[in-house]
Amino acid sequence: xxxxxxxxxxxxxxxxxxxxxxRQPDDRLDPWVExxxxxxxxxxxxxxxxxxxxxxxxxxxxxxxxxxxxxxLLGQEAAQVGSARALRPDDFVFPSxxxxxxxxxxxxxxxxxxxxxxxxxxxxxxxxAFGMATPNIIIGAQTLHATGWAMGALADGVDSVAxxxxxxxxxxxxxxxxxxxxxxxxxxxxxxxxxxxxWAISEPVGVQARVSxxxxxxxxxxxxxxxxxxxxxxxMAATRIALDRARTGGGPTFIEAxxxxxxxxxxxDDPTRYRPAGQxxxxxxxxxxxxxxxxxxxxxxxxxxVEEQTRARADATAAVLRAGCIDMPDPxxxxxxxxxxxxxxxxxxxQRANYAAYLAGFEQTSSDSTGGKA
Amino acid sequence: MTxxxxxxxxxxxxxxxxxxxxxxTPVPLTGTTTLTLAKAINAGLRQAMLDDPKVVLxxxxxxxxxxxxxxxxxxxxxxxKRRVVDTPLAESAIIGTxxxxxxxxxxxxCEIQFDGFIFPGFDQIVSQVARIHYRTQGAVRxxxxxxxxxxxxxxxxxxxxxxPEAYFTHTSGLRVVAVSNPQDAYSLIRQAIASDDPVLxxxxxxxxxxxxxxxxxxxxxxxxxxxVTPGTDVTLLAYGALVATATDAAIAASDESVSxxxxxxxxxxxxxxxxxxxxxxxxxxxxxxxxxARTGGLGGEIVAVVTExxxxxxxxxPVRVTGFDIPYPPAxxxxxxxxxxxxxxxxxxxxxxxxx
Numbered sequence: 001x002x003x004x005x006x007x008x009x010x011x012x013x014x015x016x017x018x019x020x021x022x023r024q025p026d027d028r029l030d031p032w033v034e035x036x037x038x039x040x041x042x043x044x045x046x047x048x049x050x051x052x053x054x055x056x057x058x059x060x061x062x063x064x065x066x067x068x069x070x071x072x073l074l075g076q077e078a079a080q081v082g083s084a085r086a087l088r089p090d091d092f093v094f095p096s097x098x099x100x101x102x103x104x105x106x107x108x109x110x111x112x113x114x115x116x117x118x119x120x121x122x123x124x125x126x127x128x129a130f131g132m133a134t135p136n137i138i139i140g141a142q143t144l145h146a147t148g149w150a151m152g153a154l155a156d157g158v159d160s161v162a163x164x165x166x167x168x169x170x171x172x173x174x175x176x177x178x179x180x181x182x183x184x185x186x187x188x189x190x191x192x193x194x195x196x197x198x199w200a201i202s203e204p205v206g207v208q209a210r211v212s213x214x215x216x217x218x219x220x221x222x223x224x225x226x227x228x229x230x231x232x233x234x235x236m237a238a239t240r241i242a243l244d245r246a247r248t249g250g251g252p253t254f255i256e257a258x259x260x261x262x263x264x265x266x267x268x269d270d271p272t273r274y275r276p277a278g279q280x281x282x283x284x285x286x287x288x289x290x291x292x293x294x295x296x297x298x299x300x301x302x303x304x305x306v307e308e309q310t311r312a313r314a315d316a317t318a319a320v321l322r323a324g325c326i327d328m329p330d331p332x333x334x335x336x337x338x339x340x341x342x343x344x345x346x347x348x349x350x351q352r353a354n355y356a357a358y359l360a361g362f363e364q365t366s367s368d369s370t371g372g373k374a
Numbered sequence: 375m376t377x378x379x380x381x382x383x384x385x386x387x388x389x390x391x392x393x394x395x396x397x398x399t400p401v402p403l404t405g406t407t408t409l410t411l412a413k414a415i416n417a418g419l420r421q422a423m424l425d426d427p428k429v430v431l432x433x434x435x436x437x438x439x440x441x442x443x444x445x446x447x448x449x450x451x452x453x454x455k456r457r458v459v460d461t462p463l464a465e466s467a468i469i470g471t472x473x474x475x476x477x478x479x480x481x482x483x484c485e486i487q488f489d490g491f492i493f494p495g496f497d498q499i500v501s502q503v504a505r506i507h508y509r510t511q512g513a514v515r516x517x518x519x520x521x522x523x524x525x526x527x528x529x530x531x532x533x534x535x536x537x538p539e540a541y542f543t544h545t546s547g548l549r550v551v552a553v554s555n556p557q558d559a560y561s562l563i564r565q566a567i568a569s570d571d572p573v574l575x576x577x578x579x580x581x582x583x584x585x586x587x588x589x590x591x592x593x594x595x596x597x598x599x600x601x602v603t604p605g606t607d608v609t610l611l612a613y614g615a616l617v618a619t620a621t622d623a624a625i626a627a628s629d630e631s632v633s634x635x636x637x638x639x640x641x642x643x644x645x646x647x648x649x650x651x652x653x654x655x656x657x658x659x660x661x662x663x664x665x666x667a668r669t670g671g672l673g674g675e676i677v678a679v680v681t682e683x684x685x686x687x688x689x690x691x692p693v694r695v696t697g698f699d700i701p702y703p704p705a706x707x708x709x710x711x712x713x714x715x716x717x718x719x720x721x722x723x724x725x726x727x728x729x730x
Contacts, residue, residue, distance in 0.1 A: 092477070122509040133477070134510060138501045144467050145502070148474020148482075155430075155456045162474070175498075178467035185462050339512040340547050342570040346597065346644040348546075 011214040011226035013258070016234040019286040021294020023233075032237040038301050044085065044232050045292045046310045048077040051101035052289060053314035055263075057321050058100075058114055062267040066325055067117045071098045075230075075262030078288030079195045080165075081105060082235030083257070086243060087163060089131055094146035094164040097135035098195075102165065106130040110317055111324025120331055140166055140173035143192065147179045150188035150246075159247040162190040163239075169200025171216065172208045180254070184221040189246035191239065192217070192254040195229060197261035202274040217254035229257030230288040260286070333359060403560070403590040412582040414556035415445050415521075418563035419483065421590075423453055426481060429567055432459045432468050433485030433521075442487055443523060443582055465495035472518045473502050481517045481567055488579075489524040490533025490702075496541070503572045504547030519566045523579035524552070525615045525665050526712055529705040536702055537614075537666035542574045543643040543675070550643040551596055552576035554617035556586035558593075558600075558640060565596040576642075578615035599646035601653070605635030608725050609653040611662045611676065613639040616713060620663060623718040634722060642672055647679060654680055658689035659725040663713045668696040695721035 016033070017023055055072050062070040073080060080101035087093070087106075095102055103113050108125050115124035116135060123134030136142040146164035153160045170176050171194060183190050196213050198205050209216065217224035223245075227238040235257055242253035260283035264271050284290075296302040337352045403417050423429045431446060437460035440447030450458040461468050465486060472482035486492045492499075499520065506516050526535030542550050549571050553559045559577070566573035573596075594600065602617060603624045612620040617638045624634040635653050639645060654660050660680055662673035677692040695713045703711050723729045 094474070121511060122505075123511065123513075126513040127477070127510060128513065133514075136502075138497065141470065141498065141502055144470025144498065145474040145477060147467070148471030149477050150474070151459075151471060152475045152478035152480055156478070174464075174494075175466055175470060178462075178464040179470070181462050181464060182467045182471055186459075339508045339510075341549070342507060342512075342515055345549075346647070348644075 010212055011224060011256070013226055013228065014234050014238060015228040015231050016237065017231045017291055017295050019230075019291050021291050021298055023295060029234060029237040029241075032240045033233055036233065036236070038299060041233075041292070041296060041299075042301055042306055044081060044236075045289070045296060046313055047081045047085065047101070047105060048232065048289050048292065049310050050314050050317050051077055051081065051104050053318050054100060054104065054110055054113065054321055057318040058117070059263075059267060061114065061322065061325055062117070067114055067267075068119050069266050069268060070114070070117050071100075071266045072261075072263035073098050073100050075260045075283065075288070076195055076197055077101055078232035078292070079229035079235055079257040079259045082232040083163070083193055083239040083255075086236050086239035087131075088160070090158070090160045091131060091243070092146075092149055092160065092162050093132040094142040094149070094162060095133065095135060096139070096142065096166050096170070097137050098167070099135070099165045103130070103132060106132045108132070109324065110321035111328060114321065114325050115328065118325060118328060120328055140170035140176040140179075142166070143170070143176045143179035144182070146190050146192075147183045147186075147188050147252075150183065150190035150252075151186050153189055154186065159189070161243050161246040162188070163193055163243075164190065165193050165195065167200065168194065168196040168198070168205045168208055168213055169203065170194070171213055177220075180217065180220040180222055180252075183252035187249070187251035190252045191242040191246060192222070192252060193239070194254065194256050195259055196256050197259050199261050199265070199271075199275075201265040201269060202271075212256065214254065214256035222252050222254050224254035224256065226256045226258065229259030230286050230291065232288060232292060259288075262287075403588065406587050406589040408585050409556050409560070409588045410583050410585050411553070411556045411559045411578070412443055412445050414560040414586075414588045415563050415577065416447060416449070417588065418560040419446065419567075420449060420452070422481075422483075422564055422567040423449070423457060426567075427457075428479055429481045429483065430457045430459065430475065431483045431485065432461050432472055432475075434461060434463055434468070434487050436460060436485050441485060443579065445521070445577070445582075446485065465491055465493075466498050469495040469498035469503060469518075469520065473498065473506065473516065476516050476518055477514060481519075483519045483521060483567060486520060486522045488534045489522055489536035489538055492520075492522055492538055499542070499548070499572075499574075500545045504545045507571070508547055515570045516572045517567075517570045518572045519563070519569075519575055520572070521563075521575045521577060523582075524576045525578050525580060526702065526708050527580040527615065529708070531705075532702060535708065537664065537697065539574070539576055539642055539664075540666055540671050543672055544670075548572050548574055548643060549596070549641070550574045550576070551641050552578070552614040553640070554578060554581065554612075554614055554638050556584070556588045558638075560588045560590075561592045562596050562640065564592055569596070576614060581615050581618065584618075597641045597644060597646060599640055599649040600638045601635065601649065602638050603634065603636040605633040605657065607633045607657055608635070608659040608661060608722050609650070609657045610634050610636050610718065610722065611639055611650065611660070612636065613642060613664065616663050616665065619713065619715055620718060623715050623722065626715060626719060627722060632722065632726070645672075645676060645679070647683070650676070650680060651684055654684045655687045658687055660688070660692040661695060661718070661721045661725050662692065663695040663718055663721065665697050665712055667699045668694055669699050671696055690725050690727055693721045693725045
């Protein structure tokens, strides 16, 4: 295992399932997934189909005006599901804004995943209830939070691990580089999970880095793994290696999951303006769900019952998402002023009182005019 | 003849005092004792760490060295490297890892080595620390204290004499305090650490070595201003190092039978307007002073609020005595930039209608 962790440059590209669904042996990774049974593979497949369906439904909701914005994860299902399903409940995730499948795997309700994109709140769930912070929009900022959390876990003497998600573009940010420095310095139990989806909005990864993203980490004193991000089994193995290192005092690990953003950056983006011809088709052939289907089919696990169950689960989740989104009550007007501080703040309390009186004035006027017509 | 002809060295803009002042720090503080302002903060930090094992210190050179101003002296030896953390040299990470520690239930106290070094950490402060409680609808608290030595008058190189407080009073979700004396330094650092909201704690670096009596009592709430010198003719608002200058100005003005009420704001967000308004209703005249540049400074906001609320009590337009709208100047020119006793008295003259 050490030969793939020791920072060999360029990093080895790790893969267990080929794009055409063939399981390749790899004695470095195999021990880490030997407990993954056929039933587990089916569950991973169903997770990926369901999160792709959530993604499609949310995109539709945005097109129908029910969401202000949506950042699709289309194409990144294996990277997110494979890593998230390797975590323990007491681990803590610090995501960017595209980790919708990670949120699903952590147990966040579908409507709560879209709450922030509907504009009803700045975050959709209680981080402590799911061991996952809410989306962070400032690029790379969350990597420092994960590192600090991990420093705390180390001080507390527990073997919980912080896992932070970010993209190839984020690796150019100062915060990510500072997080790598701090994590290495304190040997913090943190996993840096970079989804290299090839694009930072319109900028290809070559604008960010002249070497593979994974090759940067050893320079910080952090071992790295470069894994096929569209191979859910390899992603799970890599994540388990990193988690095990963190839990046993080995410090931080950097994972580059090589994947592809098959959709736009967000629903406000138009990738046809910058994506080279043929690139989408090239990556579609490496689709993470397609290859798992081929693998399951080859193993005789893709039965009509599994297909039907998967379809039903995706349909049901999409229905729950749609209903939960559309039925979401608008927030109360005065909640705009809530939770800025934990305790009373004179200036803000004055503004709240004034605005409450202002709003009450409209209600008074409204009831007055109604009374006049009557 | 106006009071501005009074020319004398401003004692509050003197360099650091000799280090021969008493530096003993009884632990814990059991009764009133004499401590320098720096030692008073040290005593407050130590007491907070004794009281709560979740209080941890993060910063550059705060461990073995005890901080470049020695504010954290001896704390590493007492509490160990898990609680007194010498960090790599990156301010954004000092703040950002404090956020993660706060997620885990810690109460981090970050030291920013000099005021001018806070800007690499600015994004984490305004985009994360200040708004995570709001963002998460109250689910996640950020009880982070960010200590910042601030202000000029020590003949320093660039980026070592800044007054960046207005950036933070403008940022919702933060509480901001500035201390002026050893007692407040002790009381307010303990209150800041105990606060479940993030607190920017500004330390007047040129007053670090000035001694004063310190009692372990926490005294008035952190959010309250303090009337330093009662007066009847003009209200003079100051904070941080300028409180001493303002107090000297009040003494000088009393020679000409002008009674200045000096108020130490202590809390810059929120401002204790009840105390400020009560004073202005009594005096009818207001002078606000700070070292920070004038435009967009805290003085302008205070003048606006007082004008809104006390318009009929005002006998004259409020006056600001502030730094100029310039980048911080070289050491040989800083005395022209910093409000001193004479510029404060000039402001008082204008508030009294003696000058325009």
